[in-house]
Amino acid sequence: MTPESLAAVLDTMPEQRQVIADGEATAETYEAVALRVAVFEARDKGCTEFAVMGDDWATLQDHVMTCPICKPADPKRLRERVEYLAPGVVAVHEDEDRKLLAFLSSPARVVSDVVTRPVRALTDLMTKAGPMASDPQIWKAAVAVVGLVVFLLAVPSSERVEPQDERVEAAPLPGSPEHTAATTPPPAGPSAPPPTAGPTVTSGQTIIVPAPPGTSATTQQQQQQPRPGTSTPDGAHGPTTWAYASTPDYAYNQAVGQQVELHRQWQWGTWRRNGVERYITLIRTAEGAYEVRLPEVGTGGTVHVALSNGWGYYEPASCQTSGTRTDGRDLLVDVACFAPNGTRKNLPFVIVFASDGPAVAYRGGAPGVVRTGPGQYDVTTLGGNGFAMVSPVGQSRARCRTTVEPARVRVACDAETDWNLTYTQNAAIHHDPSASAAYLETGNARSWTSNGETPAVTRKSLGFYEVQYAQIGNPKVYPADAVLVSASGPDARYCRIWAWNGYSTPPGVLVQVRCYDQAGAAADSSFALAYLRSP
Numbered sequence: 001m002t003p004e005s006l007a008a009v010l011d012t013m014p015e016q017r018q019v020i021a022d023g024e025a026t027a028e029t030y031e032a033v034a035l036r037v038a039v040f041e042a043r044d045k046g047c048t049e050f051a052v053m054g055d056d057w058a059t060l061q062d063h064v065m066t067c068p069i070c071k072p073a074d075p076k077r078l079r080e081r082v083e084y085l086a087p088g089v090v091a092v093h094e095d096e097d098r099k100l101l102a103f104l105s106s107p108a109r110v111v112s113d114v115v116t117r118p119v120r121a122l123t124d125l126m127t128k129a130g131p132m133a134s135d136p137q138i139w140k141a142a143v144a145v146v147g148l149v150v151f152l153l154a155v156p157s158s159e160r161v162e163p164q165d166e167r168v169e170a171a172p173l174p175g176s177p178e179h180t181a182a183t184t185p186p187p188a189g190p191s192a193p194p195p196t197a198g199p200t201v202t203s204g205q206t207i208i209v210p211a212p213p214g215t216s217a218t219t220q221q222q223q224q225q226p227r228p229g230t231s232t233p234d235g236a237h238g239p240t241t242w243a244y245a246s247t248p249d250y251a252y253n254q255a256v257g258q259q260v261e262l263h264r265q266w267q268w269g270t271w272r273r274n275g276v277e278r279y280i281t282l283i284r285t286a287e288g289a290y291e292v293r294l295p296e297v298g299t300g301g302t303v304h305v306a307l308s309n310g311w312g313y314y315e316p317a318s319c320q321t322s323g324t325r326t327d328g329r330d331l332l333v334d335v336a337c338f339a340p341n342g343t344r345k346n347l348p349f350v351i352v353f354a355s356d357g358p359a360v361a362y363r364g365g366a367p368g369v370v371r372t373g374p375g376q377y378d379v380t381t382l383g384g385n386g387f388a389m390v391s392p393v394g395q396s397r398a399r400c401r402t403t404v405e406p407a408r409v410r411v412a413c414d415a416e417t418d419w420n421l422t423y424t425q426n427a428a429i430h431h432d433p434s435a436s437a438a439y440l441e442t443g444n445a446r447s448w449t450s451n452g453e454t455p456a457v458t459r460k461s462l463g464f465y466e467v468q469y470a471q472i473g474n475p476k477v478y479p480a481d482a483v484l485v486s487a488s489g490p491d492a493r494y495c496r497i498w499a500w501n502g503y504s505t506p507p508g509v510l511v512q513v514r515c516y517d518q519a520g521a522a523a524d525s526s527f528a529l530a531y532l533r534s535p
Helices: 003-011 014-021 027-042 057-064 075-089 099-105 113-127 130-134 136-154 217-223 270-274
Strands: 206-208 242-246 259-261 267-269 281-286 289-294 302-307 318-327 330-338 349-354 359-362 369-373 376-379 387-393 400-405 408-413 418-424 437-441 446-449 456-461 464-469 482-488 494-501 509-516 526-532
Touching: 003 014, 003 027, 003 075, 014 027, 027 057, 027 075, 242 270, 242 482, 267 270, 289 349, 302 330, 302 387, 302 418, 302 482, 302 494, 318 387, 330 349, 349 482, 387 400, 387 408, 387 437, 387 482, 387 526, 408 418, 464 526, 482 509, 509 526
Parallel strands: 400 482
Antiparallel strands: 206 456, 242 267, 242 349, 259 281, 281 289, 289 330, 302 318, 302 349, 318 330, 359 418, 369 376, 376 408, 387 418, 400 408, 437 446, 437 526, 456 464, 464 509, 482 494, 482 526, 494 509
């Protein structure tokens, strides 16, 4: 169990999350959370009976605690780890004082039992102390005490304290031992081939995405240094308008008809540069249906919607745009989310809007687009060595992918559908040089980052990949970032975001991607990924 996987569990238990955040958690609270964690972990243990039991938590929990395959190896230790990690997971990240709690609760900060013992004791004591746990001044005093205890314990010790790596493995491989150790991305080195479909790719293989063909790594690094003006203050910018938001804090599961403001730390828009204090809002209009209001973006531009952090949803669920319309200076975007069987389902999603750059809005036809077959399209006005992101548009579920060729961009969808496509080459998908951004496409081994770094792409298991950036993230963490993912290449695949994390080791960013075949089974695939954040 890792902080990320525990956060996934707590996303399905909002009442317990709030109780822990308020410092009022009891032993029963942590027992309930640990039991839900056991259910999540059982999904990767290969129990055929578990796989067909549906989504009823009570039934799943009863099965997990009696099944020899699914049952945790050490339930007591699991509960203890939940009690140890949970306060840090639910800490309010933008509150500097509350970050102390997250710091003390994170195993990635621990270098040996010399530190673990007093920190663990303090965390347990303060968690059980009720209202005291919410007082930052008490935490500060407690940290000072722990510092003294650690010093006294460490001085006479002959133990050599080895430094820990910084990258936390966000999801253990199925069947592997539990681990929370972290590793930073390997330095750029000899290029390895991109992931390919088929079982011959070894789990754990790390691919360093190389420079485009014909370009040396050194030349690419020089070309990709931040452009002049990347540090321009707010207000010193061109006409580019763009925005993004995602749906943390269970916002996607609000009551029908209730307008909610999406979390201010998980959204950003260029209107903020002009001092306009407006924020992106959401109304759930029905099961799996939403209306998102993007303020001050005007008319025109391209919208992409995709499934957001999908912890707990192992299946190929999806989200997409179902329509747009204007309301004065605001753009209203209708969003539809689908379970794997195509029925509507409330799900987390990410939305990105950009006014500038080459783009295609296919609505039964578009200039320069040739329909070559059912769900198959050639965009003849784009192509080269760039990057394309596509997302379907419509009331019915569809899943699309791209292939960028020298003289065209191919779009392939698993159903007849409208779609939006954005194209770029050596620039962010919003074409605003003042903001850090990145893209990569693993099939052609193409990548670009505004700071010149090269990401590491690691195949963790069948259809499961991690992308690690060392420096592209926001060093201040918030406002947080956004990620878009789609499948790419000729194989009929669907890829989606599993999770991304730019807050544990800023400015590092870890993105996890899952890919599937048309039957919904995990399958290896190439994929396209776009990353963006506030300036």
